Amino acid sequence: MPTYFVHAFRWHRQGIMIHIVTNQLDSASPGWISSPRSSKAILDSFSRIYPFFPSADHSRTPTSDVAASQRSPIQLIEEYDPDNLEVTSSPYAYVCDYVKRVDLSLDVSKEVTNFVSDQSCLGELRDQLQKEASIGWYVVVCGDEERGWPGMDEEDEEEEDDDDEEEDEEDEDEEDEEVEDEKGVDEEVVGKEYDEQPERQGEEEATVGDAIGTEGASAQERRSRS
Numbered sequence: 001m002p003t004y005f006v007h008a009f010r011w012h013r014q015g016i017m018i019h020i021v022t023n024q025l026d027s028a029s030p031g032w033i034s035s036p037r038s039s040k041a042i043l044d045s046f047s048r049i050y051p052f053f054p055s056a057d058h059s060r061t062p063t064s065d066v067a068a069s070q071r072s073p074i075q076l077i078e079e080y081d082p083d084n085l086e087v088t089s090s091p092y093a094y095v096c097d098y099v100k101r102v103d104l105s106l107d108v109s110k111e112v113t114n115f116v117s118d119q120s121c122l123g124e125l126r127d128q129l130q131k132e133a134s135i136g137w138y139v140v141v142c143g144d145e146e147r148g149w150p151g152m153d154e155e156d157e158e159e160e161d162d163d164d165e166e167e168d169e170e171d172e173d174e175e176d177e178e179v180e181d182e183k184g185v186d187e188e189v190v191g192k193e194y195d196e197q198p199e200r201q202g203e204e205e206a207t208v209g210d211a212i213g214t215e216g217a218s219a220q221e222r223r224s225r226s
Contacts, residue, residue, distance in 0.1 A: 001143035005106055006077055007115060008096035009126045009133040016093060019129065023049070031089045034078040034142070043072045052124045074125065075099050082143045094140055095129065097122040102139070112137065 017030040019042070028041040046053040054073055077094040097120040100111055126133055 001141050003102040004077055004140045004142070005100045005102055005108065005111060006094055006096040006138050006140055007098035007122075007135070008077070008094040008138055009122070009130060009135045010092040010138075011095050011130050011133070012092045013089065015130055019045070032078060033076045033093050039076045042076060043074060046074065046125065050121075050125065050128060052121050054121065073097060073120065074122065077140050078142055079140045080142050094138060095122070095125060108137075 013030065016033060019025075020028045020030050023045045025041045025045055028038040029035065033039060033042055047055050075096045077096055077099060079090050079094070098115055100106065122135060126135060
């Protein structure tokens with residue numbers, strides 16, 4: 001499970017819910033604030049509400065291994081044990097100004113010694129969000145960073161199958177329409193030829209009649225001469 005060494009305070013879930021509702025953060029989930037959308041919405045609200053909170057600095061290299069694209073000096077971390085089916089989220093989340101992922105081991109004394117918090121706004125933010133909380137070092141385990149659910153992959157496959165079936169049906173409908181169009185064109189041509197046939201027959205009959213009339217007139221003229 002992903003494990004993090006953080007310098008933070010604990011923000012209780014009730015306070016998180018109050019902040020999200022009060023500031024109308026529709027894209028933030030109070031039960032899981034470390035997701036990209038929730039984290040961005042909450043951190044952006046800090047920038048709007050609190051003058052001391054710095055805006056995101058895109059030229060700054062993040063001090064955290066979590067969400068490397070996140071450029072805020074403050075990061076939000078959740079703890080979660082996926083084997084504990086009795087809870088969906090812990091009673092609190094962590095508001096951090098330093099996050100270090102622990103893969104195998106970590107020199108704690110070195111991390112603490114090298115950490116500088118003189119320019120951190122964490123204390124002021126704590127006073128606004130959870131005044132009674134203490135700021136300190138914590139080891140946080142989060143076994144479900146992507147916040148998936150059992151059967152999600154199967155549902156994705158079913159959705160892909162449904163999409164493929166819809167595409168096949170659309171292709172069949174297009175082919176049927178093309179066949180109908182070609183059939184309509186053929187019927188139109190046949191109908192036109194059928195309509196023109198009596199005209200051609202009438203012209204042919206008129207031509208034959210003229211020829212017969214001319215031949216009859218010539219024969220009568222020869223008889224009169226004789």
